[in-house]
Amino acid sequence: MEQGVLYLASQSPRRRELLQQAGLDFAVLEVDIPELRDATESPQDYVQRVARAKARAGLAQLAASEGGVVLGADTEVVLDGDVFGKPVDADDAAAMLRRLSGRTHEVMSAVWLVAEGREQGDVCLSRVRFATLSEVDIAAYVASGEPFGKAGAYAIQGHGATLIEHLDGSYSGVMGLPLFETVRLLRRFELAAAR
Known part of the structure; x- marks a missing residue:
């Protein structure tokens, strides 16, 4: 069923773990993309641009x-x-956690696939409410x-889960790779079996 080879343009162990969880075979490419947001760029445009730049650099x-x-x-992680x-x-980590304390923030996770002459991406938006944290x-x-x-100074897959009161969205997206959106894109590229 699989055609071609999937490459992950990321050194993130969490993204590797999530792709393995989905039962996908892949090779890892090292890419070094500056992650600096332009002052005029919306958070969603920024995460899409960075994901696309990583995929293109890998290709x-x-x-x-x-x-x-x-x-x-x-x-x-986006707040205000x-x-x-x-x-x-x-x-810096403590300052981020203070701002997140007792509030709901957004987690934007973009995934982008690039092949010769073809590319497509998607963004997963989740909302996470933190408990009120003491010093x-x-x-x-x-x-x-x-x-x-870790973006936002916490890991939902680790002890950071104890800081979270509520999640509305994708656990894997908050962890670093939204699996539903990723597999849906891979099916379009004929790299995952159709349901």
Whole structure:
């Protein structure tokens, strides 16, 4: 049923885990794309652009004869129009968690597929409500090290799940790769079995 080779343009262990969970075979490509939002760019345009840029950078690494399909993805936490990337240090992580405390934020997760002469993408939007966090809660979570390397300074698949009161949307999307949207795109590229 599968035609061609799927490549993941990401070093994220969470994205690899999610693709494996979906039963997909893939190879990993290393890409280095600057993740800087333009001041005029909406959060959704930003996550789509970054996901597309990763996929295109991955495709550029392949020889034309390889005929692969490259998947790029980006996930961002958005509150009050501000995009929360990965914290640069403990103070930054704590500041993000303070802002998220007791509030509902959006998680935008974009997935983009690129093949020679063809590309298509999708965005998954989830809403996450955090519990009200004390300074002790925040300090303990930051000290655990889990917030680092995670958009919004938390990991839903880890201890960060204990901070979340409610999720409206996609668990895998908040984790870093919306599986429903990803597999739907892969079917269009004939890289996943049709239901």
